[in-house]
Amino acid sequence: MQGVGKTYGPIRALQGIDLTVPAGRVTCVLGDNGAGKSTLIKIMSGLHAHTEGTFQVHGETLVFDSPRQALERGIATVYQDLAVVPLMEVWRNFFLGAELRHRSYPLAGLRIREMRRIADEELRKMGIAVQDINQPIGTLSGGQRQCVAIARAVYFGARVLILDEPTAALGVKQSGVVLKYTAAARDAGLGVVFITHNPHHAHLVGDHFIVLKRGRTELDSPRSEITLEDLTQQMAGGDELAALAHELRPSGTPTAPASEGTTE
Amino acid sequence: MTSTQEDLVSSTPGLDGYLSRRLFARPEIGATAAAVVILIFFLLAAPAFRSGDSFLTVLYQSSTIGIVAIGVGLLMIGGEFDLSAGVIVTTAGLANSMFCWWFGIDLWVGALLSLALCLLIGFVNGYLVMRTGIPSFLITLGTFFVLQGANLGITKAVTGSVTSPDISQMDGYGRLGNVFSSSFEIGGVTVWGTVIWWLAFAALAVWVLQRTRTGNWVFAVGGGQDSARAVGVPVVRTKIGLFMTVSFLGWFVGMHTLYRFNTLQAGNGVGNEFLYIIAAVVGGTLLTGGYGNVIGVAIGAFIFGMTSLGIVYAGWDPNWFKAFLGVMLLLAVLVNLYVKSLADSSRRGLL
Structure with missing residues (x-):
């Protein structure tokens, strides 16, 4: 990502951002409210198209105009508050948007038993113990829901995982759990973009730090130098x-x- | 995790967590209990209610509301409303009959044109809602008035009265009648074809909603539109499809009404949109979307059929029917609210 910027009409939300996301590393993006963190995520995850600079995925220059395109290229985003559909079961959430079906014709049946089994296995593999894979995901705690969303991204072969303020609404203990899964995702070889306004959490897992301020890069430094x-x-x-x-x-x-x- | 469990248990005393979750997964549980109570009540109170013939009349009455209610229920699970669902039934019938009568062509052509028109109306409803972000309540309220006015205005311009012309002598009437308004005898009682159609549509909708990807998407767009979009669910396509499903089912019932009575009153259908919504809500559909099922909606329509006729069979003033519907609706909303709080409270407690 080089010199990327975004303007909303006359308002310049972001300019001149350089960001590289290497595999197996956690890149932390820090910034106060209004610094441009959310705009940056929206560009990377395909919710908004950027208006300046170049955005490359594996050497290919792209402009996303839907989240589906980003997902197809292995960029998965876990949002702070819109990570899951609360009234749907855990396994339905796990496979939402990538359901397994018996055939590919319209109205083909879902492979429900298989999806339940895989969701359960994958969550266990990440060390998340969900009591019943059929319970509505809204009955899980905030930290658990984040973890389910991370496990989902890892399972579906994401190469880049964007975490939007994953610890913002959580207590100390639950934040610890989320940070653990962030590290697990990194060890699984994913490039992780960890967006936060909490330098303590960032410093625990980060390999590279970028601080944004009023839409510009304020600091850009590897872990060893800070x-x-x-x-x-x-x-x-x-x-x-x-x-x-x-x-x-x-x-x-x-x-x-x-x-x-x-x-x- | 333990505290999640405790929350669920504490809000449903006497049930263990597993059982309360199983019940939570069954939106139609309240409607089923209500249907049984109402059935027993009318069996006791109205002797005329106790024959097989009147039971099938009840089913017929339920099917005329139930078919469109399936679509409205799906749409509500998808998080949207359609207030034009009542008048589109009349629009469908009028378009078919007057177009063919004016040009003197086969009724089959008119039926297909009417289908295209209804699907277009559904598409426009959905497209406007998705494109503008204005609540579907307002958009379809607009469509409702446009159609209501057009139904009357065009009928008057074509025929000079508010009744559509008699089409029973026109080409295709017999065959179309067989499709849309046939009836047959089983064991001495008359079964209307619409009852079979109703059950068939309901079965198909149950399959789609619970067992297909499309159904998964319907729940997702209703329960969390932004989350759904973020994980790659085509929200716009899903919702427009739901609006078109409603208008398709409205067309179907419009065809039935036309080929059963061969003329239509242009002012009919107004108010039925609320009956569909009541059937869906009584059946456990959450007004805010994301929760509900088709069996519940079917039972909701059945409750409608039972009461509307049960009151007549019992010899009471039929005006009480509306009051009764209102009470049912309020009770259902309270039950739904409670169900939703089960999911919400345990979540909020932990954040």
Whole structure:
């Protein structure tokens, strides 16, 4: 992805973004609200077409105009809140949009037993214990639903997995579970794009970090060249936060890490 | 996981989690119980209700609502409404009869033209809803008024009255009558063909909804349109198809009405759109989409048939029928709300 930008009428949402997603690596995209993270995801997942720059998948220059096209090229996206259809069963959600059928004529029967079995197996393989594969997915917890969506992307041979704020609405324990599956997806050889505003979560799994600010790249650095403190500082507006931390620190206390208080 | 389980159990005391989930997967459970109660009630209250003949009359009455209700139910599971479903029945019949009468051609041609017209109306409904993002309630309310006005206006312009011409002497009337409004005798009772058609359409719809990819997509577009689109479900195509299914079934019932009575009142059909919606909701279809099934909708239509005739057989004032329908609807909505809260509450508690 090179110099990609997007304008909504007169509003320039994103410009000059360079992003490479290598296989087996986690690329973290960080940014505050309104920094352009969602626009970037929408371009990569095919919901919106970009208006400038070039977007390449395996050397092929493309402009997506539907999520189906992105999926066909192995780019799967797990959205924060629209990952699943809550009233449908776990296995139906797992296979939604890629159902197995007996024949290919219209109204051909679904291979229901097989889909139930595969969904169950795949979830177990990822270490997700769902009590009943037939329960509506809405009865699962938020973290479990994210994990089902990740397992689905891995099973359907995604080569690039985009995770949109997967830990934003979750508690500490559930975030840990989601991060574990993010790592599992990376180990399975997928290129992962992890989008978040939480530098702690990003630093736990990330191999490369990009910080967006007002639609531009603010920082672009591999893991080896950056510490959690740097990252947190970049995210929170750099020096502003240092000044704030200084003000908030009671006089006489030894230096506290400047990162605290920025999570969630 | 444990807490999910507890949530489900705590909201349905006396049932274990597995059983409550099985019940949750059966939207028609409330309608079935209601149908049994109403059946027993009328068997006791109305002696005339107890013959095989009146039972089949009930089935016939149910089928005239039930056929279109199948389509409306599917559409509601897909998250949309169609208020024009009542008048399109009359539009279908009028288009067929007046076109052929005016040009003096075979009724088969008119029937096919009428089918094309109805499918086009369904397509336009769906296309406008998907294209503009305006709620289907408003779009189809517009279509409803357009069709209602056109039905009366065109009939008056063609025939000079609000009744369509008698077509019983025209070519093709006999054969079309056999298809759309035949009846036969079994064991001394009259069975109308529409009852068979109703059951056949219902069986087909059950198959499609539960066992095919299309059915999966119907649930998905109703239960989470954006999620469905994000995983590659063709949302626009699915929803337009649902609108066209409704108008196809409306056409079918329109043909039945025309070939049974051979003339039509141009003002008919108004108000029936609500009967279809009531049948679907009483049958356990969620008003907001994503949940319901066809068996429930069929039972909803059967409840309609039983009460509308049961009240007459019992010798009561038929005006009470509407009041009864209203009560049924309210009860059904409350049950549906409760069912949905089962899925929602356990989720929200954990986020």
